[in-house]
Amino acid sequence: MIIKNLTVRFGAFTAVDDVTLEIPDGAIVGLVGESGSGKSTLARAVSGLVPYTGVIEGVDPRRVQMVFQDPLTSLDPRMTIGASVAEGLRLPRAARQAEVERLLTLVSLPVALAERYPRELSGGQRQRVAIARALGVRPALLIADEITSALDVSVQGAVLNLIRSLREEIGLSMLFISHNLAVVRYVSDVVAVMHRGRLVEAGPTEELVKAPSDAYTRSLLDAVPRLGRG
Numbered sequence: 001m002i003i004k005n006l007t008v009r010f011g012a013f014t015a016v017d018d019v020t021l022e023i024p025d026g027a028i029v030g031l032v033g034e035s036g037s038g039k040s041t042l043a044r045a046v047s048g049l050v051p052y053t054g055v056i057e058g059v060d061p062r063r064v065q066m067v068f069q070d071p072l073t074s075l076d077p078r079m080t081i082g083a084s085v086a087e088g089l090r091l092p093r094a095a096r097q098a099e100v101e102r103l104l105t106l107v108s109l110p111v112a113l114a115e116r117y118p119r120e121l122s123g124g125q126r127q128r129v130a131i132a133r134a135l136g137v138r139p140a141l142l143i144a145d146e147i148t149s150a151l152d153v154s155v156q157g158a159v160l161n162l163i164r165s166l167r168e169e170i171g172l173s174m175l176f177i178s179h180n181l182a183v184v185r186y187v188s189d190v191v192a193v194m195h196r197g198r199l200v201e202a203g204p205t206e207e208l209v210k211a212p213s214d215a216y217t218r219s220l221l222d223a224v225p226r227l228g229r230g
Contacts (some may be wrong), residue, residue: 004054004057005056006055015039026171030185031192035179047143067127067131081104084137085129107128125153128162142173147159159169164186164187191208
């Protein structure tokens with residue numbers, strides 16, 4: 001899909017300013033920037049959650065799914081995990097249980113968790129459930145908005161490995177949003193950098209990390225010493 005000249009305004013404030021960005025089929029594009037840079041607003045515009053001007057080509061908005069930072073805000077505490085995952089499935093009732101089991105397995109969760117409730121799961125497990133539910137509608141694009149920032153470091157790694165495996169197994173196209181450049185580098189084929197509502201640079205991950213062209217990108221790299229430039 002291609003985002004062309006996308007702008008989001010809230011009154012006199014421009015949250016996203018004339019952004020053009022391509023998300024190739026089967027690729028993960030990492031969108032990085034500090035809090036307030038406009039990256040989450042861009043994601044909500046692509047998802048159809050906020051009005052925008054500009055053009056989005058190559059994807060039906062109804063086939064865009066978003067996974068948020070805190071799955072507790074999107075999982076109904078009164079519904080079992082199985083019921084939550086099944087909620088958006090466009091399948092006959094008789095086929096839903098098998099599909100729920102397939103989706104839970106795809107995100108490396110035990111099928112037995114289908115009978116539990118969100119409060120009985122860990123944060124990492126709930127995030128996997130949110131991903132499984134989003135995948136159930138077979139999205140053309142999955143948007144992941146800071147999905148690891150609320151998790152413990154050890155759990156973050158497992159979720160990031162899951163994202164990488166989903167790209168390999170099902171050719172998932174994703175816009176992966178984070179303020180953490182190290183996290184974005186680990187999962188992304190392409191990195192795009194936002195600052196004050198504008199896209200300041202984008203390119204293949206390792207090329208951008210080794211030779212950033214924008215001063216803001218260099219400041220993000222300097223804040224994460226282990227990334228290095230070699």
